[in-house]
Amino acid sequence: MLNRRALALSALSVALLAGCAKEQAPAVDYTLLDGSKVTSQQWAGKVMLVNFWATSCATCVKEMPQIVATHDKFKSRGFDTLAVAMSYDPPAFVARFAETRKLPFGVAIDNTGSVANAFGPVQMTPTTLLINKRGEIVKRYVGEPDFAALHGLIEKLLAEA
Template identity: 80%
Template sequence: MKLQRFLVPVLVAALAGGGFFAYQNLGSRERAPAINYVLLDGSRVDSSQWAGKVMLVNFWATSCTTCVKEMPQIVGTHEKFKGRGFDTLAVAMSYDPPAFVANFAESRKLPFGVAIDNNGKIAHQFGKVQLTPTTFLINKRGEVVKRYVGEPDFAALHALVEKLLAEAA
């Protein structure tokens, strides 16, 4: 009986503590990885330059039909929000021939940074991205808000971007 009187409060305290920590973590988000990359124009960039911006990071390949199909909407999203603290990075997968990527970006006049993930390091840092397209939406605080595998619902994406742009940094 004495053991039971001791165990019940301990069990209640443990459950309450676990519930508290679960509640605390409900609002926490995964941080975007710190990355360094080189754009097609040769400039070196790192993700610290994203601070205070809403970022769309799109992993794609020229051989991916869905990627090619969605790219005009990625461009449209970029153009719609770029003047309000929004930026886009298109990351070409390691297996994509650099000449194909450069030709695609030039012929389609992509208005945002394009990086070639030559060694797969960027994809690995973002959680071992293997499927294309995979797109990450990152808030002003550098937290991953949404991960899309496949083509996003662009109306819903735009609504979320609006919400994130309205948030404080």
């Protein structure tokens, strides 16, 4: 009898967890390197990759070509990328990095740390978040993601209504 109850409770807890709402991405406003003002409300209906990084972070620099390749692979299908430079990163370094690497997506400098704080707070770089079309955080990576698995998840999210 006890095993049956334990099994029933286990099944119930799995069902309840499966129905739990995902964490909503916070509403944030930010300024891109080109000076344009943007809000996360503009992400509605897109799958977004938000990457918190720094020019002084070796892993961030190493993974950036794969972030670019991911952006290029999916951008025509409702996918976008935002690279958020941490508040301690000198703006001139960020601008030079974005220019020399020809980053094809928005790059924001989080001067006050408000964007990083809204998302966690984010303290480790790289930290990358994948957000679905409904504005829910689907996955949070601390460190370099497994890009093959990330691409599979992006495909799945892009296929959702």
